[in-house]
Amino acid sequence: MVIRSWNVPHLGGQHPGADKHSPLWGSVRLTYTLCAFLTNMLQMGMRNMLGLVILRMVKARPEDVLLQHSALASNQANNLTDSQVCGSGVWHNASLELVETGDLPWTRNQELTFPGVLYYGYVIALPLAGHLTDRFGGKVLFINSMTMQALSYIALPVMAEYSYVAAVIVMVFSGIFAGCGSPPLYQLFLVWAHPTERTSMLSFAYSGLIVGSIGIYPLASYLSDFGWRVPFYVLGNVALLYGISCNWLIYNTLEQHPRLTDAERDYLKPKDFAQAPQHLSIPWRSLLTSVPVYAFMLTHVFHNCGFLVFSLIMPRFMQEAMQFNMKEIGFLSSAPFIGSMLSKLICIFSCSYIERRLFLNLGRLRRLLYAVCTSATIVLIGVIIVASCQQKALVLLIFVLVGATMDMGFSGGYWPTLLYFAPSFAGMISGLANSLGHLSGFLAPHLIAILVHTGIKSEWNAVLLTLMLFNALAIIVFGLFSSTTLQTWDPRSQKSNLTNSTQETTN
DSSP, rough: OOOOOOOSSSOOOOGGGSSOOOTTTTTTEEEEHHHHHHHHOOOOOOOOHHHHHHHHHHHOOOHHHHHHHHEEEEEHHOOOTTTTTTGGGGGGGGHHHHHOOBBOOOOOHHHGGGTTHHHHHHHHHHHHHHHHHHOOOOOHHHHHHHHHHHHHHHHHHHHHHHHHHHHHHHHHHHHHHHHHHHHHHHTHHHHOGGGGGGGHHHHHHEEEEEEEEHHHHHHHHHHHHHTTHHHHHHHHHEEEEEEEGGGOOOOTTTTTTTTTOOOHHHSSOOSSOSSSOOOOOOOHHHHHHOHHHHHHHHHHHHHHHHHHHHHHHHHHHHTTTTOOOOOOHHHTTTTHHHHHHHHHHHHHHHEEEEHHHOOSSSHHHHHHHHHHHHHHHHHHHHHHHHSSOOHHHHHHHHHHHHHHHHHHHHIIIGGGHHHHHHHHHHHHEEEEHHHHHHHHHHHHHHHHHHHHHOOHHHHHHHHHHHHHHHHHHHHHHHHOOOOOOTTTTSSSHHHHHHHHHHHHHHH
């Protein structure tokens, strides 16, 4: 009986479904999966906390108060209702906001764009890091990425006090260090996960992004009560100690790991093409003319825009458009990521079963799943646009559902496809896709600075409309042009053809 899988095609030899199973509990592949989970959690925590802590870093600006009162007067002159100018109510609490602001003399434009500065370095580092990972393995980049980013966060408060430019430089370097860690984390799963376990393990590992996003807002809010510098010092030191400890937990190949049992080595040992880093020549012509490659990268660009905007602006949206106070923001900004966690749990406990049991065209199933989930996201964002700031409970519920639909489409439909159509170059292509996808990390804050001048909800609605557009483009690109078929220019495909020819000759 043939068992189809959503994972990298098992070429030659015995099918993965017939391999002797090795227990997951206590295994080194579980150790790596947990390390990947913790890395994602810390990485996302360090990134997302900027959106909240920035609200307490910058001192109050008298010119903003004048602008806000001018906008209120204009709205009253135009006889607009409270729901139409939703968001302006926060201005009546100006004295409260003065207490909660910090001591950095930055402009509103600087304040809005600073959380996205990290992505300037992030997009620069990703492609090179992906290429180096495919050639030389991911351990060194994986570990140094975390430790160096931790050191940059520890240094940031001092640099921010010195000048805005100095803080920007530190954040750019922090982005470079963060970008160096993403491709190796992804590529190492080719070594430390059995083909029939990859989707579940990837889903669990990347759920760390969601756990970090959920936990960082209340944690950063609590720590910033002792000063806005405290979250940087605490998170930076924790990440530094963790990064150093990974030297004894993560290895590039099966042969290098000192604690790998013979049973697990046999279970993970590739039956087709070597999982260890290969010195492969890159088929640039085929790669640059491959429709699935472009579909994978463009889908990431369009989809990632929504995720990054929610990560970067959620606390400010809660404060300005929905009129929550700082204590509430610390807990409620996690709403989209709670939904994402629910989605991750579904993927973790269901994908392996689906991969082993279903006899369907799984490529079409992935496209259908992504289209349905992303269409639901568009509808839900529309509900947020229509809702007023008085409907706080409804908006919070919708944000939870948006997080669930966005992540279900990403984790269950889109992201694992790369491990099927081009596994030999997974590190490089994922690096390129992440690089392009995270352009919105620094472009979105500039767009927000252009569209949101006073913070009323009608201005924020314009930002949400752009998210609807990007999600619609993602459906079109992924639905029409994606693929899960192993491409002929991938060396694994050549290995498969050679194996099949040998078997036919023998017969």
